[in-house]
Amino acid sequence: MSAGPSLDDIQVAHRRIAPFIHRTPVMTCAALDKMAGARLYFKCENLQKTGSFKIRGATNAILQLSAAEAARGVVTQSSGNHAAAVSRAAAARGVAAHIVMPKNAPVVKVKAVEGYGGVITFCEPTIEARDAASRRLLEETGGVMVHPYNDRRVIAGQGTAAIELLEDVPDLDMLLVPVSGGGLLSGNAVAATSLRPSVRVIGCEPANADDAYRSLKSKHIEKNATTDTIADGLRAQLCDLTFGIIRERVEEIARVTEQEIVEAMRLLWERMKLVVEPSAAVALAPAIARGIKADGKRVGVLISGGNVELSSLPF
């Protein structure tokens, strides 16, 4: 048994965060259905506040702080969507957010965090420097760590996307979710398989950073051999908490090539007129590449985010 959140935890999280997030639309596209040979239902978290699902978990964690904890603020380490989400969720509660970012983080991400009021501590771009900076901040501020995925509150928050999707499309056969550290995949796997036991949850991962695929095979947490993928949000690795849930709830991990990711991204932009980031396109890619048994099925596709630097697109 994993120590992950229960369906009840996720439902409570949904009621807790609903006033602070968008109920994102579920979109469809006849042209993509044809290409996939399936009926696709896109849960558009690229249209979520801060441009990604991360605001769900961050909000759920921060709203549960005690008054004393809230007074001391929160700390996290991220150069991506989680940093912006924690900054915004913290600001919404009047809580200080301390964000550790590598000093080579893209300017656009730095500006997003600053725009939401996060206070950045820059560090060298190594795991050691990042962890040391986080520890120092936690000691100095007495704040609470809000980890991007190794946190039950965060996982429960991310899982609220599947609650909404299944409310809108109750008879899903399959759900495709990108996997990185596993917070999004594990949370939504708990919600979806609890609400609808017949649904097959599939994690989607770049072949160039396939730790989850190999972990599910070997039954141990594997490290990424490389993280050389355009899907910049999918370079992290599973932790004990998320791996435990994923082993129980996820049927398989579908791997996709860099070319398949870019092709899926282009289709989402051209056919659906949605700005999505490469990591989000990873969830569509297996359906287009026909790498999964989805023929004639009703398939949820979790479009995780839309934060992308417009001046450096892959097409």
Next chain:
Amino acid sequence: MSAGPSLDDIQVAHRRIAPFIHRTPVMTCAALDKMAGARLYFKCENLQKTGSFKIRGATNAILQLSAAEAARGVVTQSSGNHAAAVSRAAAARGVAAHIVMPKNAPVVKVKAVEGYGGVITFCEPTIEARDAASRRLLEETGGVMVHPYNDRRVIAGQGTAAIELLEDVPDLDMLLVPVSGGGLLSGNAVAATSLRPSVRVIGCEPANADDAYRSLKSKHIEKNATTDTIADGLRAQLCDLTFGIIRERVEEIARVTEQEIVEAMRLLWERMKLVVEPSAAVALAPAIARGIKADGKRVGVLISGGNVELSSLPF
């Protein structure tokens, strides 16, 4: 009194075409509201079938053909969204669509028409060659011309967007609509001012192709001095029919610079994660540039389309 469609015509059109089009969402964005100093409601026709509002007018015209007319097919001349829309609307009724396009039309537009089953006749890229090719096709096929804007059925179809927008947001103060040949602007001006007489309808136009602005000033149809604008859908000129309606129903034409168009386009992509074409961004640009009196108002923004060549973006 113009000979344009009445509100009743537009309401009938809406019931006629509703099964064949998307009910597009109305989206909002807190960040853009702040920049505009107004509450903006984006009617997202970039998410419409064929990627633009043009399917509304084309469908309304083609569904009204008699059986004999339908058997002979339709003819139009367009290198843009209207060509794709006529092709698709015709295919939906099993009607042949003959499209005259300049032989230098972008490959992506040619492919869109072909993808929807339109039969293309290429011509030299001059107005004379285009008109001659259309006349020849009309004679040869006995088909019916579906003009992109000089057609009451088409204008009535385009106006159905405002019906939906006002159903979703009944208390609009203002409506911003791009203007080119004037079909979209005139149809939506009739619908909006009939349903809500207090609404101020404003046409939005590139300063580099400002025939509508000058026509409203001089009270005669003026020609474009230049059409040197990134807004490739807004290079046409008003006709008697659309000008007559616009004189009666439209308060003013707001002109925007090329830089303002690109900036508005970038904001829609970055902040709203919407792929929009430059012509659609023209409707947002006056609100961001504060060129209109919209302070504190509830403003509809008609996002006309999202068909853009991803490999040649202006940012």
